[in-house]
Amino acid sequence: MAVYTEVTDEQLSAFIDTYPIGQLLSFKGIAEGVENSNFLVHTETGYFILTLYEKRVAPEDLPFFLGLMGHLAERGLNCPIPVENKSGGVLGELAGRPAALISFLDGMWVKRPAAAHCAALGEAMAQFHLAGQDFELSRPNTLSVGGWRPLFAQCKDQADSVYPGLSDIITAELETIEKHWPKNLPSGVIHADLFPDNVFFLNDRLSGLIDFYFACNDAFAYDIAICLNAWCFETDLSFNVTKARALLNGYASVRALEPAEYNALPLLARGSALRFLLTRLYDWLSVPDGALVTPKDPVEYLKKLRFHQSVETATAYGLEA
Ligand SMILES: Nc1ncnc2c1ncn2[C@@H]1O[C@H](COP(=O)(O)OP(=O)(O)OP(=O)(O)O)[C@@H](O)[C@H]1O
Numbered sequence: 622m623a624v625y626t627e628v629t630d631e632q633l634s635a636f637i638d639t640y641p642i643g644q645l646l647s648f649k650g651i652a653e654g655v656e657n658s659n660f661l662v663h664t665e666t667g668y669f670i671l672t673l674y675e676k677r678v679a680p681e682d683l684p685f686f687l688g689l690m691g692h693l694a695e696r697g698l699n700c701p702i703p704v705e706n707k708s709g710g711v712l713g714e715l716a717g718r719p720a721a722l723i724s725f726l727d728g729m730w731v732k733r734p735a736a737a738h739c740a741a742l743g744e745a746m747a748q749f750h751l752a753g754q755d756f757e758l759s760r761p762n763t764l765s766v767g768g769w770r771p772l773f774a775q776c777k778d779q780a781d782s783v784y785p786g787l788s789d790i791i792t793a794e795l796e797t798i799e800k801h802w803p804k805n806l807p808s809g810v811i812h813a814d815l816f817p818d819n820v821f822f823l824n825d826r827l828s829g830l831i832d833f834y835f836a837c838n839d840a841f842a843y844d845i846a847i848c849l850n851a852w853c854f855e856t857d858l859s860f861n862v863t864k865a866r867a868l869l870n871g872y873a874s875v876r877a878l879e880p881a882e883y884n885a886l887p888l889l890a891r892g893s894a895l896r897f898l899l900t901r902l903y904d905w906l907s908v909p910d911g912a913l914v915t916p917k918d919p920v921e922y923l924k925k926l927r928f929h930q931s932v933e934t935a936t937a938y939g940l941e942a
């Protein structure tokens with residue numbers, strides 16, 4: 622359960638009073654997520670999500686994240702909308718943390734996505750990429766290839782305690798990826814964390830996207846590579862090429878992929894596997910005292926990385942040569 626910062630009834634009531642949404646009726650911590658503290662808030666006018674932004678969210682990036690949600694919603698994407706307070710702002714402070722209220726989105730995330738879910742995800746991701754094209758703010762991807770070595774430096778010494786030989790494996794992979802990382806691919810605003818728990822479905826229809834707090838400007842194909850990792854492996858960590866093909870075809874039905882993007886997928890998939898291996902490794906080794914959170918397994922992403930290391934061309938992801 623991700624609640625790093627506790628909030629008292631009095632603190633929350635005072636915070637809610639700054640919004641035109643009626644009196645606070647109840648609230649509870651949300652038993653999912655690992656990044657920020659999230660609460661489900663019930664007031665006289667309905668349900669809202671309250672987020673207190675924690676260590677990985679730089680306060681100066683919040684206008685980008687909150688502005689992006691409003692921008693995407695205006696272009697017809699179903700995503701939460703930041704709620705304006707009585708002064709017309711969307712960002713406040715609660716229990717010493719930057720905090721915002723966003724609208725509640727109906728739907729549930731799918732724990733075992735099928736190929737049809739992957740196809741719907743591909744379409745929604747491409748719609749997101751197109752809708753972000755005229756967003757006026759930009760934000761570099763601080764968790765792309767340039768950010769991985771500094772992150773690794775903070776957990777390298779303890780890496781082998783998590784998996785024997787892990788430090789050497791990551792060192793070698795970083796060298797390869799840094800040398801071959803593709804440049805000049807079609808780019809724009811990407812979600813960068815479009816895992817199944819951030820995609821809601823209602824009766825098997827995709828109903829919305831949440832959690833834009835890693836969104837940034839980067840290669841569209843890198844977003845696809847993140848999803849190949851997050852959606853197309855089975856629980857035994859075997860790769861499901863049918864799901865990958867569905868995801869890629871769903872995407873391409875909305876935004877055509879260029880050959881350079883297809884060709885870059887194996888390396889981008891390695892990079893994105895390394896990114897989640899590193900953030901999970903760091904988090905595994907540094908759970909704050911008293912935090913209600915279940916850290917995610919880094920070794921899952923080592924196994925995914927190994928699969929992509931064995932891939933020679935993007936045909937392994939179900940595409941025609
Ligand atoms: N707008 C929303 N409407 C409904 N439920 C939401 C909304 N935002 C968040 N949630 C609920 O809160 C949970 C955690 O939210 P979120 O994914 O934003 O947290 P996080 O800590 O950033 O998680 P992650 O580990 O995916 O980065 C979601 O799985 C969902 O159940």
Ligand SMILES: N[C@@H](CCO)C(=O)O
Binds near residue numbers: 897917
């Ligand atoms: N989606 C991430 C957690 C949020 O950054 C993971 O599964 O490692």
